[in-house]
């Protein structure tokens with residue numbers, strides 16, 4: 001017995017020693033130790049994790065850049081950079097940096113290498129092939145086919161906002177969330193879920209929201225994930241039940257994509273499930289893409305619209321200028337007409353700068369032998385982050401960066417264009433930009449056309465609208481209430 005306990009003690013001591021050595025080897029890695037940052041972050045990712053869990057990761061890292069400069073060690077083997085040269089190197093077409101393993105954990109259903117939706121794909125060749133199938137559905141010409149769907153839903157949502165506001169207050173965050181989920185379900189599943197019409201979220205949206213919480217837990221607190229996964233906790237529900245429901249919903253995407261008439265807009269996945277039957281992508285992947293796309297495209301666009309309305313209503317002179325420009329539009333303006341109006345476009349771009357819906361680090365693994373920005377050698381296991389939040393607040397490029405100033409986009413410089421990182425880096429840039437742009441233009445123009453006398457409700461303050469970020473940002477209060485001036 002005594003021999004056994006002595007052996008166990010020795011085993012534990014050796015394991016602890018090996019663990020300590022591995023931590024110290026990374027902490028004092030000859031390349032990583034040269035990168036400035038908080039002393040504690042050399043040994044542990046706890047400070048970073050604390051800020052991730054409290055929805056403050058982006059602001060925390062921004063603060064570190066202000067203190068330590070353009071290269072900061074934010075965790076033992078994770079570096080953030082705000083250098084535009086380094087950004088170019090990481091995200092350029094042909095880069096050897098690949099998405100970090102974190103991405104595969106982000107996909108709600110499948111997370112095996114190469115079997116998940118495009119967002120989680122790490123293999124650059126597989127991702128490029130999948131992106132080509134999406135890109136054809138995401139071109140401006142292709143997206144224009146959905147204009148009747150988008151404008152129909154926009155009219156319905158703005159009508160309901162007007163009704164609520166005239167009776168007291170309207171929560172635009174709620175309505176924009178229902179609107180963008182309806183748009184995305186039409187594009188992904190081939191049919192709207194009628195959330196604006198029924199004024200409530202469907203089970204699918206509840207499931208997606210809950211799955212995002214599960215995903216966060218799986219990434220950040222794996223032990224809690226196992227508890228949720230294997231212990232029946234009635235108030236939380238079982239992830240597997242949700243994931244099984246995803247399979248049923250996404251069957252609809254595949255079915256409607258196949259069933260649509262030849263030549264019609266069908267769904268975003270038309271190129272994955274071609275009419276001639278030469279399908280290269282298995283149904284299981286199309287199913288995964290369809291639920292992923294709702295996550296990627298709805299909250300992001302809803303957040304942008306919410307902060308746009310908030311920012312404009314906060315500045316009466318901007319509201320006046322925007323309303324005056326919209327008065328010069330035809331009764332039912334199309335995309336071309338709206339794109340030709342400078343001020344509405346400047347307002348949208350400025351919102352996407354100051355309130356980038358995805359302001360966060362886009363983690364990439366560095367290839368062996370990397371010298372970042374010609375300055376720091378980076379070992380092949382290290383993760384390198386770049387965050388739009390910090391690029392968008394570079395005072396040399398955007399003077400007085402915290403000020404909402406649409407006019408700064410009247411004369412766009414190359415530097416401004418390069419620092420504007422709302423839709424991510426070149427090689428894995430957002431595939432839904434045209435869809436987002438169409439929604440933003442139509443919803444903004446109709447909102448300010450129909451509600452020129454809209455005002456922020458007293459409940460909507462700088463504090464209630466302060467951002468929290470869990471990859472996509474949201475107002476701290478979850479709401480943005482408006483009312484109408486007498």
Ligand code: HEM
Pocket residue numbers: 118119120127131293296297298300301304356357358362363421422423424425427428429430431432433435436
């Ligand atoms: C204002 C709205 C939007 C913003 C700010 C936004 C932002 C982004 C960003 C920053 C990325 C890059 C992520 C990374 O590299 O880690 C991304 C990727 C992506 N977005 Fe968007 N997005 C928006 C709307 C949409 C919409 C409407 C769709 C779908 C119709 C969509 C589909 C995607 C997809 C599929 C990817 C993955 C691309 C890849 O990994 O190769 N997004 N988006």
